[in-house]
Amino acid sequence: MGLTIAAIGFLVAYFQGMVMVGRHERRVRTDPAHVPTDDTDGATVRSAPSVPDLDVRAIEPLAILTGLIGALYWVTWMVVSLLADLLAGAGLAQEIPVLWSFHFIIANLIALFVRHVVLRRFGAGWVNDHLLAGMTGTLAEYLVATSIMAISLTVAWRFALPIALICLAGALFTWLFVRSLTRIVFRRYRFERFIGLFAQMTGTISSGLALIRVSDPGFRTPVAQELVLSSGMALALGFPLLILINLPFTAFDGAFRGFVIVWGLMAAYLVILTAAWAVYLRRHPERQ
Numbered sequence: 001m002g003l004t005i006a007a008i009g010f011l012v013a014y015f016q017g018m019v020m021v022g023r024h025e026r027r028v029r030t031d032p033a034h035v036p037t038d039d040t041d042g043a044t045v046r047s048a049p050s051v052p053d054l055d056v057r058a059i060e061p062l063a064i065l066t067g068l069i070g071a072l073y074w075v076t077w078m079v080v081s082l083l084a085d086l087l088a089g090a091g092l093a094q095e096i097p098v099l100w101s102f103h104f105i106i107a108n109l110i111a112l113f114v115r116h117v118v119l120r121r122f123g124a125g126w127v128n129d130h131l132l133a134g135m136t137g138t139l140a141e142y143l144v145a146t147s148i149m150a151i152s153l154t155v156a157w158r159f160a161l162p163i164a165l166i167c168l169a170g171a172l173f174t175w176l177f178v179r180s181l182t183r184i185v186f187r188r189y190r191f192e193r194f195i196g197l198f199a200q201m202t203g204t205i206s207s208g209l210a211l212i213r214v215s216d217p218g219f220r221t222p223v224a225q226e227l228v229l230s231s232g233m234a235l236a237l238g239f240p241l242l243i244l245i246n247l248p249f250t251a252f253d254g255a256f257r258g259f260v261i262v263w264g265l266m267a268a269y270l271v272i273l274t275a276a277w278a279v280y281l282r283r284h285p286e287r288q
Contacts, residue, residue, distance in 0.1 A: 005166060007151045011147065065128070080099060108209075143206065178201060189221045195211045196212045248261075
């Protein structure tokens with residue numbers, strides 16, 4: 001049942017996300033104040049460095065990209081395995097499955113580091129952006145298809161009503177929460193940030209990046225990079241919550257008192273994060 005709900009979340013991220021992107025594009029085009037320039041909505045045009053692509057006579061660019069993607073996933077597997085061993089050594093073996101479920105965030109952080117640090121310095125021209133965009137679109141299509149295939153028809157039919165109600169309520173609450181949050185917190189690139197966060201909350205970070213690529217095909221805004229970096233930060237800040245979630249069962253044997261204590265700790269943690277965010281914005285108002 002959980003896998004079915006997760007798969008429906010992917011469908012919400014892509015299909016509902018594309019509907020919202022289409023409506024936004026039509027609204028922008030019909031806005032009399034809209035000026036069709038490269039810096040619409042305050043987006044900054046970033047001129048790419050004039051680095052020639054890899055000579056196809058030396059090696060096929062598709063082979064380079066495939067090898068890089070495979071190497072990145074191998075490094076991700078090594079890093080997550082090391083972190084899992086550290087958790088096991090610290091007596092937190094029950095958190096290892098949760099860690100593996102977040103491997104895509106670690107993979108995106110490693111990919112960002114390789115692209116902007118390693119390849120920029122040692123392998124300029126190795127990555128063909130046009131070919132990479134095509135691979136991204138192809139893999140996104142397979143992601144949607146496999147998500148649909150993961151839905152268990154037996155379970156979905158048996159629990160159709162509760163699944164539909166849960167997914168409808170979850171999608172609506174996520175839309176309202178992210179919409180309100182982006183309007184309160186951000187001043188620029190609100191739609192790009194909204195669509196990226198909405199797709200990430202209902203799907204994964206890959207869903208968010210795919211929708212950002214549709215709404216901002218030239219990556220004129222810093223939203224895509226912010227989404228990747230914030231995912232790594234969210235993993236670090238959310239790790240204490242992963243421990244707290246299991247605390248009522250590991251420390252209080254499921255007693256109600258344990259849930260009350262966890263709720264209090266989570267509320268205190270929320271106050272701390274909110275205060276830290278307010279201080280950060282006061283010192284760096286331009287980051288909004």
